[in-house]
Amino acid sequence: AQSVTQLGSHVSVSEGALVLLRCNYSSSVPPYLFWYVQYPNQGLQLLLKYTSAATLVKGINGFEAEFKKSETSFHLTKPSAHMSDAAEYFCAVSRISNFGNEKLTFGTGTRLTIIP
Amino acid sequence: NAGVTQTPKFQVLKTGQSMTLQCAQDMNHEYMSWYRQDPGMGLRLIHYSVGAGITDQGEVPNGYNVSRSTTEDFPLRLLSAAPSQTSVYFCASRRGGSPLLLFGPGTRLTVL
Numbered sequence: 001a002q003s004v005t006q007l008g009s010h011v012s013v014s015e016g017a018l019v020l021l022r023c024n025y026s027s028s029v030p031p032y033l034f035w036y037v038q039y040p041n042q043g044l045q046l047l048l049k050y051t052s053a054a055t056l057v058k059g060i061n062g063f064e065a066e067f068k069k070s071e072t073s074f075h076l077t078k079p080s081a082h083m084s085d086a087a088e089y090f091c092a093v094s095r096i097s098n099f100g101n102e103k104l105t106f107g108t109g110t111r112l113t114i115i116p
Numbered sequence: 117n118a119g120v121t122q123t124p125k126f127q128v129l130k131t132g133q134s135m136t137l138q139c140a141q142d143m144n145h146e147y148m149s150w151y152r153q154d155p156g157m158g159l160r161l162i163h164y165s166v167g168a169g170i171t172d173q174g175e176v177p178n179g180y181n182v183s184r185s186t187t188e189d190f191p192l193r194l195l196s197a198a199p200s201q202t203s204v205y206f207c208a209s210r211r212g213g214s215p216l217l218l219f220g221p222g223t224r225l226t227v228l
Contacts, residue, residue, distance in 0.1 A: 009156065032215040043206060044159075044219040051215055090158060094215050103174065104208075104217050106151075106158040 002027040002093050006107035014115045019063075019078040021110045023091030026072065032094040033074040034104070035065055039087045047089070050074060061085070086114045117142050120220035122207050128226045129197040137192040137223050139207030146212035148190040152176065152203040153222075159206065165190055166212065197227045 007022040025031055035047040048059025055067040061084075065076045074091060091107040123138045141148065149164035161174030165184040179201060181193040190209075194201060207220040 034215075034217075036219075043221045046216065046218075049216065102215065103161055103164065104149075106160075108156055108158040 002031065002095060002105050004091050004093050004105055004107035006089075006091050006110050008110055009108065010111045010113065012113040012115055013081045015083055016080050019076070019081045019085065019112065021076040021089050021091075021112065023065075023074045023076065023107060024072055025074060025091070025093045027093055027095065029095050032102075033065075033067060034092040034094070035059065035063070035074075035076050036090045036092060036106075037087050038090065038109075044090065047076070081112075081114050083114050083116065086112055088112070119143070120207055120209055120218055122205075122220040122223050124223060125221070126224050128228065129194075130228050131198060133197050134193070134195050135197065137194075137205055137207075137225070139190045139192065139220060140188050141190075141207075141209040141218075142188065143209065143211075143218075144187060145209035145218075146187070148184065148207065148209045149174070149217075150180070150182065150190070150192045151206045151208065152201075153206060154203050162192065162205075194225075199227045201225065202227045 003026045005024045033050040036044040037047050048057045050057050050067045058064045063078045088109050088111045090109050092104050094102045094104045120141045146167045150162040151159040153159050160176045163182040165171045171182050205223045208217045210217045
């Protein structure tokens with residue numbers, strides 16, 4: 001079984017401040033890990049993904065995440081928040097498998113608010 | 117490529133009515149899936165398919181049916197809508213063996 005826990009359903013940061021969104025996962029096998037972003041009234045867009053290569057993953061819009069196996073974490077960071085970063089962010093986990101039926105399990109989401 | 121498309125964008129139903137949410141992709145993806153999104157609960161998998169003629173249940177399948185007669189299409193059927201099915205529904209697809217799931221724009225469904 002696999003699961004994802006996102007700490008903090010709402011996070012507020014000032015414009016220009018560090019963004020840190022927390023994600024911890026549980027998986028009995030080596031995982032794939034993802035961060036998706038959802039802007040208001042839109043679908044989900046992939047921010048970045050970890051697929052067992054480099055542990056520090058860079059994504060779009062200046063976001064990055066570090067896979068830490070010892071802490072079972074995959075926290076999302078951005079050095080300087082921009083107003084356009086206001087959105088809901090979802091962490092997700094999937095198994096590595098050759099069978100083609102891997103399911104993507106999502107966390108409950110973190111809504112990021114940027115304070116001017 | 118149009119990617120993953122969903123119709124309709126919005127729908128209001130009365131309790132007991134039936135309807136089909138449409139999903140199509142033009143990327144020849146083997147894997148397709150349906151999720152529902154509810155506040156505070158993230159996205160939960162309803163049904164998925166690993167290829168034409170093959171479907172399986174996800175986390176919350178009750179009240180929904182699916183079929184996969186072609187690679188391109190994966191419709192979701194509500195046979196008798198209930199207020200608990202008020203939600204935003206997302207269809208997603210990916211290539212077999214790839215972990216990258218691509219999402220459609222969603223259908224917002226309200227059941228009165």
